[in-house]
Amino acid sequence: MNILSSSHTNRLARGIAISFLSFIAVLGIAMPASADSVGEEYEAAILGNVRIDGEPIQGVRIVVDGNGYNAETVTDEKGRWLIGVPQTGTYNVTLDESTLPEGIAVLEGGATQEVEFGRTDRVTKNFFIGEGTRNATSLFDQIVARLVYGINFGLMLGLAAVGLSLVYGTTGLSNFAHGEMVTIGAVLALIFGVVLQLPLWIAIPIAVGLSAGFGWLMDAGLWRPVRKMGLGIVQLMIVSIGLSLALRYIIQFFIGGGTEQLPGFDEPRVTLFGATALSSTDLISMALSIVVIGGFAYWLLKTKTGKATRAISDNPDLAAASGIDVDKVIRVVWIMAAGMAGLAGVLWAYFRPGIKWDMGTQILLLIFAAVVLGGLGTAFGALVGALVVGILIETSSLLIPADLKYVGALVVLILVLLVRPQGLLGKKQRIG
Amino acid sequence: MDWGSILNNTLQGLLTPTTLAFSLAALGLAMHFGFAGLLNFGIAGFMAIGGYGYAIAVLTFGLPWWAGMLFGIVGSIIFALILGIPTLRLRGDYLAIVTIASAEIIRLLFLTTAFTDVTGSADGLFGFNTRTDGSGFQNANPLPAGSYGAGPFTYNEQTLWVLIFGIIMLVVGVVLLWALMRSPWGRVIKGIREDEDAIRALGKNVFAYKMQALVIGGVYGAMGGIVYATFANVSPGVFVTSLTFFIWTSLLLGGAATILGPVIGSILFWTLQAFLTNVLSEVAISGILPVSTTQASTLRFVLVGVGLMLLVIYRPQGIFGDKRELTFVK
Numbered sequence: 207m208n209i210l211s212s213s214h215t216n217r218l219a220r221g222i223a224i225s226f227l228s229f230i231a232v233l234g235i236a237m238p239a240s241a242d243s244v245g246e247e248y249e250a251a252i253l254g255n256v257r258i259d260g261e262p263i264q265g266v267r268i269v270v271d272g273n274g275y276n277a278e279t280v281t282d283e284k285g286r287w288l289i290g291v292p293q294t295g296t297y298n299v300t301l302d303e304s305t306l307p308e309g310i311a312v313l314e315g316g317a318t319q320e321v322e323f324g325r326t327d328r329v330t331k332n333f334f335i336g337e338g339t340r341n342a343t344s345l346f347d348q349i350v351a352r353l354v355y356g357i358n359f360g361l362m363l364g365l366a367a368v369g370l371s372l373v374y375g376t377t378g379l380s381n382f383a384h385g386e387m388v389t390i391g392a393v394l395a396l397i398f399g400v401v402l403q404l405p406l407w408i409a410i411p412i413a414v415g416l417s418a419g420f421g422w423l424m425d426a427g428l429w430r431p432v433r434k435m436g437l438g439i440v441q442l443m444i445v446s447i448g449l450s451l452a453l454r455y456i457i458q459f460f461i462g463g464g465t466e467q468l469p470g471f472d473e474p475r476v477t478l479f480g481a482t483a484l485s486s487t488d489l490i491s492m493a494l495s496i497v498v499i500g501g502f503a504y505w506l507l508k509t510k511t512g513k514a515t516r517a518i519s520d521n522p523d524l525a526a527a528s529g530i531d532v533d534k535v536i537r538v539v540w541i542m543a544a545g546m547a548g549l550a551g552v553l554w555a556y557f558r559p560g561i562k563w564d565m566g567t568q569i570l571l572l573i574f575a576a577v578v579l580g581g582l583g584t585a586f587g588a589l590v591g592a593l594v595v596g597i598l599i600e601t602s603s604l605l606i607p608a609d610l611k612y613v614g615a616l617v618v619l620i621l622v623l624l625v626r627p628q629g630l631l632g633k634k635q636r637i638g
Numbered sequence: 639m640d641w642g643s644i645l646n647n648t649l650q651g652l653l654t655p656t657t658l659a660f661s662l663a664a665l666g667l668a669m670h671f672g673f674a675g676l677l678n679f680g681i682a683g684f685m686a687i688g689g690y691g692y693a694i695a696v697l698t699f700g701l702p703w704w705a706g707m708l709f710g711i712v713g714s715i716i717f718a719l720i721l722g723i724p725t726l727r728l729r730g731d732y733l734a735i736v737t738i739a740s741a742e743i744i745r746l747l748f749l750t751t752a753f754t755d756v757t758g759s760a761d762g763l764f765g766f767n768t769r770t771d772g773s774g775f776q777n778a779n780p781l782p783a784g785s786y787g788a789g790p791f792t793y794n795e796q797t798l799w800v801l802i803f804g805i806i807m808l809v810v811g812v813v814l815l816w817a818l819m820r821s822p823w824g825r826v827i828k829g830i831r832e833d834e835d836a837i838r839a840l841g842k843n844v845f846a847y848k849m850q851a852l853v854i855g856g857v858y859g860a861m862g863g864i865v866y867a868t869f870a871n872v873s874p875g876v877f878v879t880s881l882t883f884f885i886w887t888s889l890l891l892g893g894a895a896t897i898l899g900p901v902i903g904s905i906l907f908w909t910l911q912a913f914l915t916n917v918l919s920e921v922a923i924s925g926i927l928p929v930s931t932t933q934a935s936t937l938r939f940v941l942v943g944v945g946l947m948l949l950v951i952y953r954p955q956g957i958f959g960d961k962r963e964l965t966f967v968k
Contacts, residue, residue, distance in 0.1 A: 273754070380731045432951060440677060440730055444890070444950045447883055452943030459929075459936045567879070571742055574735045582732070609750045616739040623736060624724035 244279045245290025250327045252299060253288040256281045258310060258335055267305045272297035280305070294323035301333045310335055347480035352601040354482050360576075360596020361495035362557055363569065365550035367576040367588040368502060369543025375519030375583035376532075376539050377429065378439040382446045384547060385570030386453035391417045391548025392555040392565060393457060396466050406469060414548045421544020424449075425537050450567075458563035465560040468552070472559075491553045498549060499589060502542070506585055511538055519583055572599070572612065575619040581632020590630055639924060644916040649790040651912030655797065657905055658804030659685075659866035664889045664900035665811050666858025672894035673819060674851035675831030677734040680721070681859045681885050683741030686877035687713045688860025689867035690748055693763040698756055702773040706766070707864050714860030717744070718853040726848045738879060749874035762873025775803075775868050800869045807861055808901065816897045818854070827851055828895075887946045893956030903956065914938035 245251065256266045262285025269278040270289045273296075281287045291297060300318040303311055313334045321331045370384045394416050399409035432445060473485035506512040514535045517525040526532050554569060555561045576595045580587025595615050602614040622629070651657070663685055670678040691710030695701045701709060717740075725736045748757045757763070768776040781795040793801065818824050826847055829837045838844050866876070884907065892903025915938060921927050922934035929937070955961050 275755075380734065435951065437951065441950050441954055443731060443734060444886065445947050447886070448943045448946030448948075448950065450943070451880070451883060451946065452940050455936050455939040455943065459933050459940065462932070571735075571739055575739065578732065578735055607750055607752045610746060610752065613743050613746045613750075616743050619739055620724055620736055623728060623732065627728055627732065 243288035243290070244277050245292075248290035248292050250292070250294045250323065251288050251290040252297060252321055252329050252331055253286070254299075254331045254333070256285040256287070256301070256333065256335065262286075263307065263310075263335075265305060267302035269300040269302065270297050271300070294327065296320060296322045299331045301335075306335065344480075347482075348604060349601065350480050351482040352604060353597060354484070356597030356600035357593065358484075358488055358492050358596070359557060359600060360593035361492055361499070362550055362553040363572060363576050363596050364499060364589045364592035365495055365546045365553070366569070366573045367580070367592040368499070368585045369546045370573055371577045371580070371583055371588035372515065372519070372539050372585055373543050374577070375585070376515060376522070376536050377433065377442075379429070379442045379446060380439070380574075380582075382443065382570065383424075383450040383453060384543075384573060385566030385568075386450050386457070387417065387420070387544050387547035387566070388551040388554060388569065388573075389457055389561075389563065389566035390420060390453070391551030392468075392561045393461060393551075394548065395468055395552045395555065396461070396561050399468055400466065410549075410552055413552060414545050417548025417551070418541045418545030420548075421540040421542070422537065424544070425540035429540070430533065430536075450570075454564060454567060461561070461563055463563065465562045467560055468555050471556055487556050491556060494549070495553065498546065502546070503586070505542075511535060515539055572615060575615055578619060579622055579629055581629030584629070584631045587629055587631030594630075639917075639920050644913070644920065646790045647916045648909060648913040651909040652905060653791060653801065654908065655800045655804055655865065655869040657908045658801065658808055659862045660885055660888060660908065661808055661862075661901045661904040662804075662811055662865055663859050663862030663885050664892070664904045665808075665815055666855040666862065667885055667889045668894055668896070668900045669815060669851055669855035669858060672889070672896070672900075673824065673831060674827050674848060674855070675730075676726075676848060676852060676855075677730045678737045678852070678855065679734045679879075679882055679886075680737035680739075680741035680744075681862075682877040682879060682882040683737075683744040684714050684717065684856045684859030685863030685866065685881070686741070686744050686748060686872075686874075687717050688863030689872040689877070690757065690763070690863075691860070692864045692867050693766045693872050694756055696766040696769070696774065697763060700773075703767070703775040703778060710864050711857055711860050714856045715853050718856035719849070722849045722852045726845055726852065738882070741877070741882060742879065745874050745877050748877075758873070760874060762871050762875075764871040767868060797869065800865075803868060804865045807865060811858055811861065812897060812901065815858075819897065823847075823850075883946070884942065887942060887949070890946070890949050890954070890956055893959030895960070896956070896958045899956055899958040902958065906957075911938060911942075914941060 243251075243253075252270055254268070256263045256268075262281070262283065264281055264283040264285065266281045266285075266287075267278060268281065268287045268289065270276070270291060273291070273293060275292055275297075277289050277291070279287050279289055297320070298318055299321050301312055303317050313336045317333075319331065319333070321329055323329050366384065366388055369387075370381060373379055373381050373384075391413055394413035395406075395410055398404045398412050399406050402409075404412070428445075428449070429442075432442065437445070470487055473487045475483040475485045475488075477483045504512075506515060514525065514530045515538070517528070517530060518532055518535055522532060551566065554565060558565065572595055573592075576592035577588045578591070579594055580589065580591030595618075598618060599611045599615050603611045606614060663681055666684065667678065667681050670676045670681075688710040691713035692703075692706045695706035695709035696703060699706075699709075721737065721740050725733055728736065747753070748762075749760060750757075751759050753759075766774065768774045776796055776799065779795060779799040781799055783795050786793050786795065786798050819828075826837060826842055829840075830842075830844055830847055834844055837847075863872075863877075866872075870876075885904075888904040888907040889900050890903070891906055892899030892901065894900075915935060918934035918937055919931050922929050922931045927934070949956070
């Protein structure tokens with residue numbers, strides 16, 4: 207009905223359509239034999255039959271979703287249903303398994319299936335149902351699974367976040383180029399693992415080592431000279447934005463705009479317990495993160511350089527006056543931060559999965575969210591913040607659309623700043 | 639190398655709808671950062687709300703073009719208020735992170751498929767400037783169809799109408815900002831930038847002044863987005879964080895704490911971009927450098943990044959700025 211799109215006749219046509227629909231509804235009560243349907247005003251429609259061994263099932267809920275349109279209906283006593291849609295295209299059709307009789311389930315393809323229109327305005331979608339166990343997982347299992355995925359993501363994020371936070375603590379720089387340090391780790395793994403065909407257990411350490419070397423290079427070539435010039439922290443921040451842009455496009459210059467994969471990215475996921483399914487890559491990734499973060503914590507708490515780092519974070523002038531070589535410590539911090547960011551990049555390449563020139567930029571704000579949540583400048587705060595952000599992102603997709611899950615994390619970031627600007631583990635003096 | 643066409647295309651970059659739109663946004667950023675000292679890295683979010691607000695008001699609510707633009711501006715005022723209440727008491731670098739996050743929230747909300755009927759999701763919105771019922775921006779175009787101007791400055795009636803509208807908005811914006819900044823209000827704002835506590839000691843409500851600055855700059859940003867929307871489709875791919883960084887580069891190029899600096903900075907930035915696009919693609923095609931044309935167009939963004947770094951390190955006050963009125967005081 208193209209008449210619907212014309213604005214002058216719109217209201218009239220809709221009025222007619224509504225009265226037509228109510229007429230149908232009245233007929234529906236009077237003559238229950240007609241197929242249960244919605245969206246009759248549209249020319250295109252998806253329809254089907256729900257039957258088991260030739261016997262129709264009444265009252266099964268069917269939902270159609272797609273192209274910004276959503277409608278649902280229930281089957282009539284002949285098992286028939288019809289849902290009109292405003293335009294042809296691809297839609298998701300869901301059969302609500304909880305409305306099927308006990309012991310009956312969708313056997314093939316899952317309860318939600320994709321339907322695509324061909325040349326005609328009608329498309330039929332029938333579900334293969336029969337006796338079987340439903341693929342419905344309990345909410346508890348789903349939450350547990352999301353928690354595990356969230357911890358996996360959070361640990362990866364934590365690797366990047368502690369480095370960013372340490373750099374901030376020792377130099378006052380909010381480093382916007384940290385995302386590119388993540389990308390560089392993944393790109394180096396790509397160069398050694400895929401282009402040069404080295405085995406992964408050699409390629410990844412080389413990638414992390416070279417990332418750390420890049421940290422040294424950045425401090426020696428840019429940040430130390432700039433510190434000596436006495437630039438303010440806002441200037442430093444904008445310099446890092448310039449560096450971020452330059453590095454990002456240099457990476458794009460070399461690897462192009464496409465997505466590359468590391469070997470083993472498509473390891474099958476194995477169900478461990480409940481609804482939790484992880485691949486061997488996921489497990490190795492989590493173990494690696496925990497070991498590296500543990501080693502980092504030991505370094506920060508027990509070694510001389512680690513203690514010096516914390517002293518500089520607390521009070522750089524006092525630390526310098528106590529005989530700590532501030533520049534040397536900052537150099538070490540840059541090397542460690544870049545190395546961990548590089549490792550996070552390799553893990554992020556498996557988590558996404560894929561290596562892309564702007565992959566670091568995609569999580570830069572999440573890294574910042576983790577650091578700010580934990581308290582800028584605190585290493586362990588950043589780790590806690592990263593786990594909170596990771597878990598929040600994964601569990602929130604149970605409630606909100608998956609493409610909005612990062613929004614949830616960023617909104618929480620702003621809300622936390624509202625009630626506790628210094629972050630979870632930060633000190634009050636840090637706010638302005 | 640065809641220097642004639644390179645020169646021609648570069649001159650075209652001097653006056654384009656894009657330049658005008660980004661000049662307006664840069665003026666808003668000058669208000670935020672240059673004068674009030676607020677590190678707003680979410681100017682792309684304000685532009686998105688302006689552009690989308692205008693497009694949605696016209697397409698979904700059926701408002702005429704001028705009401706749609708007002709709708710976008712009101713949207714940006716509301717956004718500024720919501721953003722400002724939790725964030726304005728934060729120190730500079732925190733504010734930068736929060737504003738960049740807010741702009742990204744706005745962009746993701748326009749990108750999600752949850753609101754496709756209103757926002758168009760990844761495809762964005764189009765067809766709101768010319769309406770069948772005559773209420774669109776181009777329907778109000780008084781110019782008869784034809785070709786206007788000469789040489790590199792040749793425009794059809796639609797582009798010229800956009801340019802006229804954009805120039806009027808820009809002139810009004812510049813005059814308004816100039817008047818604001820020489821008023822007592824403007825002196826308080828600059829005082830807050832230099833020393834917030836001193837202004838507080840004078841009995842001024844610093845928070846209220848900062849909020850007013852955030853709202854006014856935000857309206858400029860929204861106007862930038864609206865002018866952009868009068869000639870192009872709005873889509874989430876436009877209002878990315880890189881856009882914010884480009885506007886910052888334009889602003890710092892001209893001078894953050896000046897009135898005309900942001901405008902001239904934007905013109906320079908986009909003219910330079912036009913120049914580099916043409917030169918680099920010529921270099922790639924003629925084989926002077928062994929790069930593909932895609933790689934060549936990537937190079938100009940590398941140069942933007944390097945340029946931004948050098949600018950901030952060696953001339954933070956910009957071309958027209960006064961060294962005494964440094965904006966990086968904190």
